[in-house]
Amino acid sequence: MDIRALLDECRLMIMAMMPQIMERRYRIQYKPDRSPVTEADQYIEAKLHAFLQDRLPGLTFVGEESYDFQAAEHPGYFVLLDPIDGTENFCSGLKEWGVSLGVWKDGIHQGSLLMIPELGEHLMTGDPCTNLHSRITGFSSSFNEEIADGIRDAIEYRVTGCAVYNLFNVIRGSFARFINPKGAYAWDLLPGVMLALEHGCSVRVNDADYHGQFLEPHRKYRVDIRHRYDPHPG
Template sequence: MPAIEADAADLALLIEAAEEAGGIALRYARRGFRTTWKPDDSPVTEADMAVDAHLRARLLAARPGYGWLSEETPDGPERLAARRVFVVDPIDGTRAYAEGAKDWAHSLAVVEDGVPVAAVVLLPMHGRLYAAARGGGAALNGAPIRASRREEVAGAAVLAAKPALAPHHWTGGALPPFRRTFRSSLAYRLARVAEGADDAMLTLRPVWEWDVAAGALLVTEAGGAATDRRGAPARFNAAHPQLDGMVAGGAVQSPLRALLA
């Protein structure tokens, strides 16, 4: 099957699976769920685990030759031998989900040879489904989207957590005069950049692949750029599945990243 057809077929599969995941998460949100805590003090809910189990069964049944990387599944070396790999965060923004907030997402990507080729970010509480396939552009609820064309850092809307504002991250210890905005889910931050609702996003700590793989494709297919904090291309399905931060945006991405120390 030609790559373009395989990417389109994988995108259709991801959309179906994401919508099913949304139904599961919403049912748990209505009826209640147990929350436990990981060793790193991050929460995990019954809904995270139920969505993960459903997605793994659903997606690998449809694509048995693909690898699997998910926040909620114990990792193993088998995926490294697969050319195509599902990279999934069953619920991105679990803390927000557990608190009853709306800004959580399902983040699903297919990565081929380290590069995302199909991606979906679904926000069930907002009714927003972002989708992209390699070379096919990005869309929100079926309508094409484009990243911001703003080039000036001053006044730009930049999605970032407060630790990213620390002076030592910036050249000369001077925080650029952008406007900080925030959403709990990294996948949602990237989706907002892809649709031009915000000009850029950045996270300067090491970031797990499942948080950003789908969103990175959304941004690049919307005409933007997504790199690590040093400007290296974002690559996925690494043996240790973390990136050195991420800076993503439309036209402002390069000038913003250039200001990092």
């Protein structure tokens, strides 16, 4: 299986679906934790699930909107998807939202894709990447006292409410660092974290150096990622 070609098919499929995605943007429900989910989240997840099921034999599929803890077994092909990361941004009419998709086989990472469709940006396994030099630290939007301390000490900071946006920008160097000290689920983080490793970033997960091991979907993880060129470590 040419995973890079498969990821590019997924990318093209999402871009082709943009009219249907935008049509469902403001059809919003709220989960028990009061976070929003739109019909667009569910639409993307259903379409990609069906597409990948046809192409990856024996697939175990874990998407944020349909996750069942009992389904998270890892032999064979395993796909992790957040169909819309930054749903609060998306359903508020902001463009800083993204799609996070990763593929594993027998526990070994095969490839990942990050997309920010309304901004026309994407990064997938095997893509070249720029090497920008930034002073900005990106912080997650879930409040934590460490974020307050970090904002006070940072030279420049941004809080955008989208892990895909944060990960994309720290990988390419538009952020010097991305910190989520409260924690997020693997579908928010893991595909982007694998791309960060691919591009030489320093990655810490739950306060320990990270080397690419699989992160279970049912747990939250704290991350601290530095771009491979960071002239502002403070």
